[in-house]
């Protein structure tokens with residue numbers, strides 16, 4: 001069977017590898033001259049998520065920093081989550097995406113760079129063409145109801161805890177989302193701010209600059225992140241099947257905007273089931289809908305809290321030593337894995353220990 005894949009981001013390349021391993025002929029089209037450019041990502045990906053790709057890419061070759069935890073600023077109140085071990089890595093996304101596309105080519109995919117798809121090639125189609133998917137609009141898929149606009153820049157960093165990301169929650173400054181500083185090394189960090197559209201992400205980034213007292217450069221990159229899923233991600237149209245995957249499908253953690261882990265996991269399923277749209281829809285939802293729903297609900301609830309409520313949340317979390325709970329049970333990708341007896345027992349133990 002011939003499988004045509006639009007977009008050589010991580011979801012497209014992993015779909016390609018998966019379809020090839022199923023014995024299909026694969027063509028992969030990318031509008032840019034190479035995979036991974038322009039970079040629109042902070043590159044922070046969980047260790048567990050990256051390990052799940054070990055049969056396709058050796059992430060260590062693309063790692064630029066190791067992350068052990070986070071300093072979370074809840075409208076002025078600080079929470080430190082320190083796992084004491086590497087839980088995530090900052091990747092060079094351009095080289096990571098390049099390696100994934102190269103792997104697809106090595107395994108037999110035909111790659112077409114510099115080719116923007118405007119009319120769709122014959123055969124079964126996978127739309128891995130990002131948040132503004134033209135495959136989705138071309139085939140009349142339902143839209144994505146919620147996007148975050150982002151503004152990012154590279155800043156000099158004071159080197160304080162270079163193995164911890166900094167997260168800033170404040171719906172006054174970053175409406176509906178958050179701001180971040182992700183250390184790339186001891187001297188530089190990727191700073192960014194997002195807000196639910198139609199909010200102004202440049203204004204949000206300026207607010208972060210003022211809040212941290214760090215002067216940010218004028219050159220900024222802008223992008224968007226889908227933070228809600230499409231209600232439908234696969235269909236049959238005439239004699240062909242069309243599947244959406246990754247950002248094109250909205251398979252993104254709404255809490256953080258991270259899309260590589262879920263996107264590539266769904267991409268494996270898409271590659272295997274390229275000719276079976278109903279099964280694809282069922283399988284990826286069975287595997288991931290609960291976690292993606294949990295991310296969405298947390299994102300939505302946090303996005304409505306006032307500064308006072310965020311500070312109260314930080315002090316309640318400290319009182320119940322939530323940091324300790326997260327250190328032991330935390331899971332960056334799968335909130336449902338944290339649901340267990342310890343979620344109730346931990347606060348009770350904390351109270352008894354007082």
Ligand SMILES: Cc1cc2nc3c(=O)[nH]c(=O)nc-3n(C[C@H](O)[C@H](O)[C@H](O)COP(=O)(O)OP(=O)(O)OC[C@H]3O[C@@H](n4cnc5c(N)ncnc54)[C@H](O)[C@@H]3O)c2cc1C
Pocket residue numbers: 006007008009010011012029030031032035036040041042043044045115116117118128129130131134150151152192223224225245246247248252257258259260261263
């Ligand atoms: C500011 C920011 C920070 C982020 N930080 C993180 C992070 O730290 N960790 C994380 O996991 N995720 C992060 N993300 C999200 C992550 O970048 C995406 O979820 C991920 O890139 C999605 O992969 P994808 O392959 O689905 O889509 P994309 O990476 O968007 O790839 C789609 C590809 O399709 C190509 N394309 C589009 N249309 C066409 C066409 N018509 N014809 C041919 N080619 C086409 C594009 O050029 C692109 O290469 C961040 C996003 C933003 C905006």
